[in-house]
Amino acid sequence: MLKGKNILIGLTGGIAAYKIPQLIRDLKKSGASVKIVMTDAAKEFVTPLTLSTVSGNEVVMGNFPQSDSNVLSAGTWHIDLAQWAHVMLIAPATANTIAKLAHGYADNAVTTLALAMRAPVVVSPSMDVDMWQRTQTQNNITSLRELGYIILPPEEGELASGLVGQGRLPDLPKIQNAVEEILQFAHQDFRGKKILITAGPTREAIDPVRYIGNRSSGKMGFALATAAAHRGAEVKLITGHVQIQTPKNVHRIDVENAQQMYNAVMKHKKGTDAIIMAAAVADFTPINSFSKKVKKEELDNDTLLLKLKKTKDILHSLGEGKKEGVLVGFSLETHNDIHNAMEKLKRKKLDLIILNNPKKKGAAFDSDTNIVTIISKNGKIEKLKKMPKYDVANEILNRVSKLLK
Numbered sequence: 016m017l018k019g020k021n022i023l024i025g026l027t028g029g030i031a032a033y034k035i036p037q038l039i040r041d042l043k044k045s046g047a048s049v050k051i052v053m054t055d056a057a058k059e060f061v062t063p064l065t066l067s068t069v070s071g072n073e074v075v076m077g078n079f080p081q082s083d084s085n086v087l088s089a090g091t092w093h094i095d096l097a098q099w100a101h102v103m104l105i106a107p108a109t110a111n112t113i114a115k116l117a118h119g120y121a122d123n124a125v126t127t128l129a130l131a132m133r134a135p136v137v138v139s140p141s142m143d144v145d146m147w148q149r150t151q152t153q154n155n156i157t158s159l160r161e162l163g164y165i166i167l168p169p170e171e172g173e174l175a176s177g178l179v180g181q182g183r184l185p186d187l188p189k190i191q192n193a194v195e196e197i198l199q200f201a202h203q204d205f206r207g208k209k210i211l212i213t214a215g216p217t218r219e220a221i222d223p224v225r226y227i228g229n230r231s232s233g234k235m236g237f238a239l240a241t242a243a244a245h246r247g248a249e250v251k252l253i254t255g256h257v258q259i260q261t262p263k264n265v266h267r268i269d270v271e272n273a274q275q276m277y278n279a280v281m282k283h284k285k286g287t288d289a290i291i292m293a294a295a296v297a298d299f300t301p302i303n304s305f306s307k308k309v310k311k312e313e314l315d316n317d318t319l320l321l322k323l324k325k326t327k328d329i330l331h332s333l334g335e336g337k338k339e340g341v342l343v344g345f346s347l348e349t350h351n352d353i354h355n356a357m358e359k360l361k362r363k364k365l366d367l368i369i370l371n372n373p374k375k376k377g378a379a380f381d382s383d384t385n386i387v388t389i390i391s392k393n394g395k396i397e398k399l400k401k402m403p404k405y406d407v408a409n410e411i412l413n414r415v416s417k418l419l420k
């Protein structure tokens with residue numbers, strides 16, 4: 016499984032660092048090459064000598080040359096190492112390092128490399144339960160997820176302090192499994208491919224203050240963009256108004272309404288290998304929006320009548336004009352779902368349609384997980400189990416990758 020894979024481990028100053036030499040041995044036994052970077056604090060918990068001995072490689076301990084370092088003698092060591100690694104694992108990740116990563120610090124070898132990495136970075140936090148539960152730490156973890164870092168949540172159990180709670184580093188086989196799973200997805204099969212993804216809701220103005228919107232959070236589209244970037248794609252992400260940070264290595268274009276989404280897609284579609292429309296684009300927009308705020312005191316019969324017209328159908332236009340490349344649409348259905356999705360797939364000349372139902376618990380709007388059915392134009396119907404949106408994204412990309420071949 017790990018044969019030929021290059022794994023970079025970043026150690027930070029947590030008590031669980033003593034477990035990492037064994038993890039290095041396990042990863043090497045499974046065929047991986049392992050290189051190590053560590054913070055100054057990590058050296059208090061495990062020695063560089065132990066790590067270089069078990070990994071068989073020089074350990075990088077700072078941003079600047081050490082007297083006997085071969086690695087650091089190249090000024091661009093951080094780029095070289097980041098390009099060497101198929102995945103970086105930060106374990107244990109301290110609250111301190113997590114805070115730095117969330118804010119883009121590059122003040123030591125671990126944070127500098129994490130920032131330079133294009134391939135996925137897996138973060139395995141381990142700390143005292145109160146440190147883990149603290150709002151700042153949780154906000155930083157949310158930021159990291161949004162930025163495209165993969166978080167392995169710590170487990171419940173007895174902690175080094177004697178307290179019991181969430182904060183333990185997961186058992187080593189679990190960490191290894193997670194790394195293997197990520198590597199399965201991160202085989203850079205999209206290198207050289209251009210992918211256009213849309214995400215989030217649109218807002219159709221009623222007046223300068225109010226709009227017609229929908230419940231889309233943008234999480235599915237952003238997960239797709241993150242996963243595609245991890246797999247080496249050049250990603251453009253056209254998004255409506257969302258509260259999510261832009262993932263690493265993703266070019267983001269912000270729009271507000273359906274017409275702007277249409278214009279942006281038409282502008283950026285040229286030369287793309289695949290287009291994935293995960294945005295929840297409004298079907299209707301007010302024929303006229305008011306130029307001044309509508310005052311309720313001025314309404315006739317206490318009633319405001321809004322006349323709506325259909326918006327331009329982006330997927331339909333893409334399907335009609337399509338000569339090459341892969342086109343993927345989403346279908347949100349509350350009833351008759353498979354039938355409706357298949358009709359949409361045919362009508363809009365899609366290659367794949369991803370069906371989800373907002374009424375299912377753990378699916379669609381604002382959820383971190385999704386339950387989807389993937390329908391192909393050859394009629395194949397695949398019902399997937401509930402999984403994190405990042406994993407759903409990779410399942411979709413696996414199928415896009417096959418179609419591109």
Ligand SMILES: Cc1cc2nc3c(=O)[nH]c(=O)nc-3n(C[C@H](O)[C@H](O)[C@H](O)COP(=O)(O)O)c2cc1C
Pocket residue numbers: 026027028029030031054055056057108109110111112113141142143146
């Ligand atoms: C004995 C001891 C154990 C520690 N264990 C942890 C830990 O498990 N997790 C954590 O986040 N911080 C832990 N700390 C605090 C970190 O070492 C400290 O925040 C340090 O600045 C982290 O630096 P680094 O993130 O650059 O490695 C511990 C400190 C001591 C003295």
